[in-house]
Amino acid sequence: MSGERSYGYRALFSEPGILVYALAAAFGKLQAGMFALGTLYAVADQRSYSAGAFVVAVSALGGLSTPLRGRLLDRYSYGPVLWTIMALHTVLVGGLLLNEHMRGPFWVTVASGLLGNLVAPPIGVVTRVMWRSVTTEKSRPTALAFDSVLADAGFILGPALAALVCATLAPWAGLAAVLFFTAVAMLLLPKNIGDDKASARQGDRHWAGPLASPRLVLLLGAALCFATSVSVLEIALATPHGADDSKVLSGLLVSVLAAGSIVGGLLIGAMTPALAKRATRLPVLLMALAVFSTALAFGNEAGWLVAVPLCLLTGLSFGPSFVAVYGRSGDLAPAGMAAETQAWAGTALQLGSAAGAGAGGVLLDVWGPPGALALAPVAAVIGAASAFAGDRLRTPVAKPLEDAVPESL
Known part of the structure; x- marks a missing residue:
């Protein structure tokens, strides 16, 4: 027991x-x-x-x-x-x-x-x-959640x-x-990290490495969209707008986002493995991010009493989403490519952050913070669709070795 x-x-x-x-x-x-x-x-x-x-x-x-x-x-x-x-x-x-x-x-x-x-x-x-x-x-979901909190x-x-x-x-x-x-x-x-990795021959490895996996590519696309949404939210919320806004309030909103991310990661780590698996389904998390960021785009104009709770709810999806991206990347990593797969996941998140910063800056100049905030749910929905497509995609089953051997042998 x-x-x-x-x-x-x-x-x-x-x-x-x-x-x-x-x-x-x-x-x-x-x-x-x-x-x-x-x-x-x-x-x-x-x-x-x-x-x-x-x-x-x-x-x-x-x-x-x-x-x-x-x-x-x-x-x-x-x-x-x-x-x-x-x-x-x-x-x-x-x-x-x-x-x-x-x-x-x-x-x-x-x-x-x-x-x-x-x-x-x-x-x-x-x-x-x-x-x-x-x-x-049993302890792996907690470890990945703890790593997200540390990040x-x-x-x-x-x-x-x-x-x-x-x-x-x-x-x-x-x-x-x-x-x-x-x-x-x-x-x-x-000292023994990586000692159990597959010793595949050089000729057996696809030149694209883990990117030869369509499911992983779709996951990386979802990760890029997720990071784009997060970056846009941070930039838009950090920009004061309106007569009563201040840099202190803007900084508070961004801090609440970060606090929500930490709390979300800690909650995932405290769950049972079965519950943590259900709570880190990336398509669901990104749709939740889309809903909360949409509410934030409208509620941000209503004052800090509305914006702060919405920021907390939005941030709660960040930590579990990071856990989902890195955890699923590890699950989809081809044999002997664990490190490169995790590296691609991190790179997708970095590219998404850069894309969000660039696009968010342009939208801020054109339509102000409300217009920039509108991009966050759009990116999240696209990411959810990519993650869902990756989950639904079937992995081809390798042909058994004995079936591939010519009968003459």
């Missing part, structure tokens, strides 16, 4: 070594949230904030190489790959800081930032693969910590902290 009741966080943290692995994930999420602001302050100290922002924008393009780094992890041992790219990452970040200290050419700083992010250790990818290998079926917390606390160390120590301290947290996270990761 006690075994049936063992689920949620109790089941997760009863697994051996989970606390250490949770710390590895936490440090990894912190460094991810600190890199952009650490770069901004390091460059702005010797040049200007506009120059720092340009370096941050260019270096963000390095995130597009995450699937390539994931493919390297799938093909070779995790340890050597991670520490090799960590060494390159450290050299390039150190080169950026040295060039700024010596007031060297700006193009060197830009190139160092871009290349440094191109070879940044994909700790987030590794930890998501890790959770699937160090947990049981939200990292993107809230990471920038604050970067600002703190840069203000109290030195402008370069933010990037130094990024390197420190990355190294600590790598040291805390399990």
Whole structure:
């Protein structure tokens, strides 16, 4: 009877070594949230904030190489790959800081930032693969939900910590902290992660990797639309509009969205595996996001007494949706492609955030925040349709080996 009741966080943290692995994930999420602001302050100290922002924008393009780094992890041992790219990452970040200290050419700083992010250790990818290998079926939904909560917390606390160390120590301290947290996270990761991956021959692997799976491509499309909706909501709500609006109120609304996401993730982690599976059906979650964001588009004009509860309800769908995207990606990952699959999921979310920011900015200029908010439910509905199509798509059954052998043999 006690075994049936063992689920949620109790089941997760009863697994051996989970606390250490949770710390590895936490440090990894912190460094991810600190890199952009650490770069901004390091460059702005010797040049200007506009120059720092340009370096941050260019270096963000390095995130597009995450699937390539994931493919390297799938093909070779995790340890050597991670520490090799960590060494390159450290050299390039150190080169950026040295060039700024010596007031060297700006193009060197830009190139160092871009290349440094191109070879940044994909700790987030590794930890998501890790959770699937160090947990049981009972504790895995909680682990994925906990990882989502850590990601939200990292993107809230990471920038604050970067600002703190840069203000109290030195402008370069933010990037130094990024390197420190990355190294600590790598040291805390399990040593045997990825040892059970399939040893498929090079010739057996499709050149497109996991993107050869139509179901996964549809899931990635849903993830992109989900991130677009979230990004549009954040930008529209962060923009004051109306005579009585203020930056404080706008910041409050965005904070409530983030709080709702954390609460939603925590709730998923506390559920039984069966209930968590039902609560993380991506098509349903995205339709809920469409409904709540539509209500928010209309209710945002009614004042903060209406907008704040609607923001909380809208944010509640964020955390479970992240759990659904990463969990389903792991389920659909072809044999021997777990890391690259998770990397593509993260890349789809990044592209969606960028698309939402760009489209939201244009709509803000044309129609203001209400017009920008209208895009959020549209993107969510398209994402729900893509996720539903992926769930309905049947996977071709491989022909048995004995049927494929010629009778003459």
